[in-house]
Amino acid sequence: MAKLKLESFDAENNTALLSLDSSVYTLDVLYGAAYALIDRAYVLLDKQSREGGKGSRFIVHLRGKRKLNKDTIANLSGEFSNELLSQALRRKVVKQNGALIEEIVTQAIAGAAGAALPQDFAEEEDDLDFLDDPLGIAVPWEEKFSKNKKES
């Protein structure tokens, strides 16, 4: 079963239960789509193994923040289904164009941020004692060398 399925709708409790095969979309995709609903519904995700241990299903419990009816739950689950596909596609597209996107985004942020200024590090510097040598760069190489030799 590839498609998202509306398993049940309980109008009295304002809840619905959706399911989909966990092999269709990754958990990241499910997270992304579920996140898009949390302004309108309370969402609880679960996972069930299929009988016989072959594969599993994602279960999505929804409780509407407002009163749900057959139409609104159909809209909500339709939107969720679209969002699943969109999230999956987007991940694919981002992967395909990853190098170019990274270049553009890095340039845009570097262009906006500009070169780092001394005051940007002022806080960190305050925390450092200038006599501290956390990287060991003040240690004479002879010392380092002899220490390494001893260890080896």
Added chain:
Amino acid sequence: MSAEIKLRLHRSMYMAQAIKDAIGIFEDFARFEMKRQDDHYNVDIHDIDPEVDGDLAGEFCNFALAHTIERKRKTPK
């Protein structure tokens, strides 16, 4: 006393720390018990403050989910 609400959060889908964060946020309004059982974390919610206006369990779930997503994004794979 029996639990008022029982939630089962799948361990492959929710991070324990995110659930603990959620408990920390909502513990002023109810008493929470979290136990690990098989594939799930079982969260029992007791003594919900009668003054609470809204769906505490629902808000708890959304919070735990959102925090799991945020934590997973921050945690290198």
Added chain:
Amino acid sequence: MDQPDLTALIELKKVKAGFAVPFNHRQIGSDYLVTNDLGDWAFVTPQELQKLVYGTIQKEDPLYSRLAKRNFIAAELDIAAQAQRWRYKNQFLFYGPTLHAFVLTARCNFGCQYCHSSIVGMHRTDTDMSIEVAERAVDMAFQSTSPGITIEFQGGEPLANWDTLQHIVEYARQKNTLAGKALTFSLVSNLSLMTEERLDYLLDRKVQMCTSVDGPRELHNKHRLYRDADGFEVTTGWMKRINERYIELGLDPNLYRVEALPTVTRVMLERPRDLVDTYLELGCRAIFLRKLDPFGFAARTSKHLGYSMEQFISFYTEAVDYIIELNRQGVQVMERNAAIMLSKIIADYEPNYLDLRSPGGAVIGQLGYHPDGRIYSSDEGRFVSSMGDEAFCIGSVDNTYRELMTSAATRALVIAGTNLSQPDCVSCTYRPYCGQQPEYNYKTQGTINGRMRDSTWCRKHKYIFDYLATKLHEADERDLAMFDRWTTNRPQEHFLQADGS
């Protein structure tokens, strides 16, 4: 419209990879519009499209030189020249935010039914931006790596916090004596608190002035409630006065006028021509047809003011058809969306309109400063905040500039605002000219990425692009001359603060 059968036209096994540069296509009339990543475009017949993808255009064929000139033939591409062109068109990638929107106060004396901001009564001076916050916000704005910055005064009604406005102007001008940026100020106001004395100051300090006019008097007053007087009269009265003063200053009235913006509401849908006529009567030469957006009061009042995107599209078509008709009669007037899009298409010019660029303008193109010092990704980010959601608050004046620019939130917004990361956008013919707004996606579809396939943002822009492409396809010499006029970029240099002094 006849739909050429693409599958009958093109057999995948006959496609010659590498003959054409990567391009997208879209049917316009009975032909196809093709665009490449550089923003070049051409109309081709179905047969010409077939020859392009099969790589069977002979060098002596006029189609070859036509498409080579527009950079569609890979072998003819001058890579160095095109790289330079790409850099020029994308120069915004090398600079930080240019637009700095200062909300001077939440107070307002107008009650606009669709207002985006979270406004309060005029007695609430506690919502004013203090001098201290203002100075720190100006300090932040000046740290932008952009060689030019615009400080835009917004509200509420920004004239209600006159002292802070004046202080910002003086403080920024003073700072600019050292910074030497191309500094401009702009004021977005209902003008009701304007006085001759204030106007003298604003003109002297070259503060550009913009306002809102929602069509004919009765519509304007219906939506923009003002208790003290006839709001339409007050606003348009000051518009006329300011325009007179520009002329007295010797400024070209074709270039220097008070800019006005309408917000299209449901009742206006029936009267596109009246809206255009009102603007012409007020001496405006440009109209920006903006759909009611999903933020602030607009979201809350959408039940009685709102309408569907299809209704807006129909309104837009009628209004711009009328504008084109007027131009053919010799009246010079343009629609801003169309002018921005055409600038990108026919003038090969990037106007840096923040909503239609990729990556979008959130954070790296603009910042919104709340009166209490909080900083938002944009105006729209601030509108989301006025609805109780701080998703787009990226920090405050207490942060360093670098912290704002390099935060995880900024990075997420930049990625979300990049067309190449959107499934529909990557294969869209209008991608080189388009952009999107993560804040709009978030508000309408729940995520900053959105889903362009069922996004009203995409529908609106795709429609306007289609409309313009159709007009370009059908255009005669006279129409092309009109579009050229719309895309002629004449900078308003008067508003630049001279040498920072």
